[in-house]
Amino acid sequence: MEIIYLISIGEVKQDLIFYLSKQIEEVSPFLVRIGKPLPYPGYAYNMKRDQYELDVILKEPQKINIEEAEKILGIVDLDFTPLN
Numbered sequence: 098m099e100i101i102y103l104i105s106i107g108e109v110k111q112d113l114i115f116y117l118s119k120q121i122e123e124v125s126p127f128l129v130r131i132g133k134p135l136p137y138p139g140y141a142y143n144m145k146r147d148q149y150e151l152d153v154i155l156k157e158p159q160k161i162n163i164e165e166a167e168k169i170l171g172i173v174d175l176d177f178t179p180l181n
Contacts, residue, residue, distance in 0.1 A: 098126070098127070098128050099126065099127050099128070099167035099168075100127060100128045100129070100130055100165050100166055100167055101121060101125075101127045101128070101129050101130070101166065101167060101168045101169070101170055102129075102130050102131070102132040102161075102163055102166045102168070102169045102170070103117060103118055103121075103129060103130070103131050103132065103170050103172055104132045104133070104134065104135060104158050104161065104169055104170070104171050104172065105134040105135070105171075105172050105173075106134070106135045106138055106154060106157060106158070106171050106172065106173040107134075107135070107136070107137040107138055107173060107174065107175060108137065108174065109134070109172050109173065109174045110174075113172070113174075114131055114172060115131070117129075117172065118130075118131060127167065127168075130166075132161070132163065132166075132169070135157055135158070135171070138153070138154050138157065138173070138175070140153065141153035141154045141177075147176075148175075148176050148177055149173075149175045149176065149177040150177065151177040154171070154173060154175075154177065155171065157171065158170075158171035
């Protein structure tokens with residue numbers, strides 16, 4: 098069976114991550130695993146907009162190599178600028 102890893106980026110409530118993992122398993126053919134969280138993405142903060150740059154944040158999960166993962170889903174709880 099294929100596996101999706103959920104990776105929190107910055108501070109995300111663990112009960113939310115657990116809830117999402119159960120919901121994904123209920124509606125998809127994937128097994129869900131919770132991976133090691135990534136640190137707070139201060140590097141992506143845009144002071145002019147007072148928001149985080151989503152395109153910068155999304156690059157971090159792509160750097161993770163988990164051999165058994167079919168997909169890696171990054172979860173973030175921040176106000177961010179939309180992708181263009």
